[in-house]
Amino acid sequence: MRPFPMSLTSLEHLITALRCLPGVGPKSAQRMAYHLLQHDRPGAARLAASLASALETLRHCERCNSFAVEAICPRCASTRRDASLLCVVETPVDLLRVEETLSYSGLYYVLMGRLSPLDGMGPRELGLEKLLARALDGVVREVILATNYTNEGEATAHYLAQQLAARGLKISRLARGVPVGGELEFVDSGTLAQAFRERRTL
């Protein structure tokens, strides 16, 4: 279709490479490539360098399974956090969201995914033995399942709850309901039904 593909080699390589980013299709990739080359070459150089450096230095923390430079990340190594609480999240981004609330001072375990049989993600692929070992260290008293309220997140929480309850741990799940500042008019009916079912006595 393009008359002279050979001239565009390194440009087209870049456009193709940008498509590894989530949510970036062919047109976004073109826009990104031209933006970087025309308007932000220093930014592009920093991006190339930090990608290479992150790939080289980051690995999984042995305790929380999130990304860290050290074998055990400073958050897990801290003595100022409540080691009797273990919050299980799907991704490191979820962990950051919880941290940003400034309302949780326990530890974390990051699944790096969710049970999703259709995508070939079973308990083994997700490494749930590692989580079980972590939760059964004798210090953890309560496991807070903070997986998403999607079908897959719910299934993951259900499976984990079964596995962990059999071993005598207290299991909890985040509350569902009307968002803070939310108006009933704009809350979807599933959430509203749940808020009724789980209503609190004042």
Added chain:
Amino acid sequence: MRPFPMSLTSLEHLITALRCLPGVGPKSAQRMAYHLLQHDRPGAARLAASLASALETLRHCERCNSFAVEAICPRCASTRRDASLLCVVETPVDLLRVEETLSYSGLYYVLMGRLSPLDGMGPRELGLEKLLARALDGVVREVILATNYTNEGEATAHYLAQQLAARGLKISRLARGVPVGGELEFVDSGTLAQAFRERRTL
């Protein structure tokens, strides 16, 4: 806000660096970083390498001002294109869009921007002398102004038309109107008004 920033150094560098991409805010950058590190390390490595390689090898074609590895890109060097037609576009992506129509066989000039006094982009910053020199090579007969139909694109076209018409060149602008397959009901009124004003006699 984050309790242990020092552990996240190379990760946070990567997240910051990803924000140089157009349309990528702090949350998208986090998602992208975790996606690359967890699910697509080969893709991330390819991206780092192709960024570095593109930065090193690509420059502006001396004739069309688009990106090229050579001093004069193969499209401009081709003898199979109609050198009497010069299509002026704002960006290399616009050039690709025109090429994809397979309906234009002339040459191009890429402005790499548009007149935008508020952003400090005047005729000098945009390098319009280079375009004027290109258009006055004696071979070009018609300059097709294919800048966007935004305020800034229109102003750019207006300015270029003035400059080029004074030198005796034929100037044209892309037709405006109802899109192919478009329904009047869903066309905005400005476009519809324009389509009336520029209606064709059958």
